[in-house]
Amino acid sequence: MSQPATLTVNGTSYDLELDPHVSLLDAVRDAIGLTGSKEGCDDSECGACMMLLDGKPVNACSYLAMQAEGREVTTVEGLADGDELAPLQRAFLRYMGVQCGFCTPGMLISATALLRTNPDPTDDEVRLALSGNLCRCTGYGGIVEAVRSVAAGES
Numbered sequence: 001m002s003q004p005a006t007l008t009v010n011g012t013s014y015d016l017e018l019d020p021h022v023s024l025l026d027a028v029r030d031a032i033g034l035t036g037s038k039e040g041c042d043d044s045e046c047g048a049c050m051m052l053l054d055g056k057p058v059n060a061c062s063y064l065a066m067q068a069e070g071r072e073v074t075t076v077e078g079l080a081d082g083d084e085l086a087p088l089q090r091a092f093l094r095y096m097g098v099q100c101g102f103c104t105p106g107m108l109i110s111a112t113a114l115l116r117t118n119p120d121p122t123d124d125e126v127r128l129a130l131s132g133n134l135c136r137c138t139g140y141g142g143i144v145e146a147v148r149s150v151a152a153g154e155s
């Protein structure tokens, strides 16, 4: 049976009626309509669904929406400033870090969390931070270069 729940996503508060078992990913995609976060494996394996929860990356497919009440959720839609892409998003385009794009929202979320805590990561630190994000197009080289370029001050 559905229950009332309020989720705060990208700074906006949404009053919803949710099944207590619904995942954060399904709540954000289906109840709120923000479809940037993707469902790949639905089993905490691929990172395509990643969102920031109070600034920390979580696999939203394996996180109950009800557990996100009272916390700040950030999705890939929240990274840009209106029509202005975030530096990381521009860098992914510049360094060909996007192929089909399915992994990209999760990659951007992980990379954002990394740069907030470690603004000048090594290549290995970038790879470690992105190790929970799988890219079937195997575009890892461009992705790592994109993150390093933002750390180096390119925008």
Ligand code: FES
Pocket: 038, 039, 040, 041, 042, 043, 044, 045, 046, 047, 048, 049, 050, 059, 060, 061, 062
């Ligand atoms: S869809 Fe959540 S980790 Fe793959």
Ligand code: FES
Pocket: 097, 098, 099, 100, 101, 102, 103, 104, 134, 135, 136, 137, 138, 139
């Ligand atoms: S760009 Fe296609 S899965 Fe990564």
